[in-house]
Amino acid sequence: MTCSTVLVIEDNELNLKLVRGLLTLDKYGVLEATDAEAGIQLVRAHRPDLILMDIQLPGMDGLTATREIKKDPDLARIPIVALTSYAMQGDEEKALAAGCAGYITKPIDTRQFLEMIAQFLRGNDLAS
Numbered sequence: 001m002t003c004s005t006v007l008v009i010e011d012n013e014l015n016l017k018l019v020r021g022l023l024t025l026d027k028y029g030v031l032e033a034t035d036a037e038a039g040i041q042l043v044r045a046h047r048p049d050l051i052l053m054d055i056q057l058p059g060m061d062g063l064t065a066t067r068e069i070k071k072d073p074d075l076a077r078i079p080i081v082a083l084t085s086y087a088m089q090g091d092e093e094k095a096l097a098a099g100c101a102g103y104i105t106k107p108i109d110t111r112q113f114l115e116m117i118a119q120f121l122r123g124n125d126l127a128s
């Protein structure tokens, strides 16, 4: 049982549905956006406990959005976890360089996902 809120910024509906379903299983509050601009607005308005950030988004990409959030001293402490595609080699390093606490590789391993989320919420910076 937890009261933490996780913001998911992901433009792929199937991934969004999967992540929402898993987070709901562990009673997280879930906020959703399908592009970076809307996601950043939700970060400012709700100050979620954790952000899951897809790297490949329409318009502003997830790395740029991460830098934007990290630039804001009021928001910089919110951990951001990149959602990276297995096929896109090098995204993990770019995500860490942009200020992400770590990354979760897609396709998402549903058996490990919630444990990873719990660890990131505890403040452990680690990659999947």
Ligand code: MN
Binding pocket: 010, 011, 012, 054, 055, 056, 057
């Ligand atoms: Mn995407």
